[in-house]
Amino acid sequence: MKDKPKFDGYAAQYDEWFMKNEHLFTSELRLFKKVLGDITGKRLLSVGCGSGLFESFIDCRNIEGIEPSRDMGQIAEKRGVNVIQYGTIEEADLPENAYDIIYFNGSSSYMEDLTPVYEKSLRALKTGGKLILLDVPKESAFGFMYLLGKSLDTYNHEFLQGVMPELPYPLALASSGVWHSTEEKITVLKDLGAKNFRYYQTLIRNPMYTNEEPEEVMEGYKSGGYVAIIAEK
Numbered sequence: 001m002k003d004k005p006k007f008d009g010y011a012a013q014y015d016e017w018f019m020k021n022e023h024l025f026t027s028e029l030r031l032f033k034k035v036l037g038d039i040t041g042k043r044l045l046s047v048g049c050g051s052g053l054f055e056s057f058i059d060c061r062n063i064e065g066i067e068p069s070r071d072m073g074q075i076a077e078k079r080g081v082n083v084i085q086y087g088t089i090e091e092a093d094l095p096e097n098a099y100d101i102i103y104f105n106g107s108s109s110y111m112e113d114l115t116p117v118y119e120k121s122l123r124a125l126k127t128g129g130k131l132i133l134l135d136v137p138k139e140s141a142f143g144f145m146y147l148l149g150k151s152l153d154t155y156n157h158e159f160l161q162g163v164m165p166e167l168p169y170p171l172a173l174a175s176s177g178v179w180h181s182t183e184e185k186i187t188v189l190k191d192l193g194a195k196n197f198r199y200y201q202t203l204i205r206n207p208m209y210t211n212e213e214p215e216e217v218m219e220g221y222k223s224g225g226y227v228a229i230i231a232e233k
């Protein structure tokens, strides 16, 4: 029997968390928009499109989505994302040389083995197409916080007292994450022959201050709590 998708039952909590952490969301949305760039006339695939929350802030008519959780994907469809498959990227059958951009916004953090999924994505990209990976890096303050919460099975512990954000990311979703480092993802992509790497980041502040005001997008990947890698086929 197939495992229950990790996000089933969390659709409302997921969106609500971003809406309550409004400034954090704005910072991530700025990064998302910056790295996608002008998508006019392009064919895009969002792997793990979730509820299509980020897509709902851009013109998503040309965005296809893959999403294992029906709860999440049905909201994405209502928001205008064309969900082509309810299932995982591992199970998906993608056309070759078809997309201008394939992106994973936060979804690599729920995948064990990145090599086959990035390989499949690169095959599905046109030559010169972009693979864009946005995530909380394992090595960031957010990554440490989620791993500590996961290993303690609570955020309510003396180690974390007085240093947590007011509304932390739901513990169940932090715990089901497979947090990868940015270097790990770069190595996988380089081994697969991806090129012309660029990096952008946001959420530079420590997590307990992140939601005080929106942050700007900066180049690089070594400081941010949300980092984007752009690589080309």
Ligand SMILES: C[S@@+](CC[C@H](N)C(=O)[O-])C[C@H]1O[C@@H](n2cnc3c(N)ncnc32)[C@H](O)[C@@H]1O
Pocket: 005, 006, 007, 047, 048, 049, 050, 051, 052, 053, 054, 066, 067, 068, 069, 072, 087, 088, 089, 090, 104, 105, 106, 107, 108, 110, 111
């Ligand atoms: C952190 S959420 C991000 C959702 C959405 N992209 C966003 O930014 O709001 C991660 C998403 O990845 C999806 N996901 C998890 N494992 C996946 C897999 N193997 N293939 C495709 N999507 C997956 C989850 O169901 C979830 O919707």
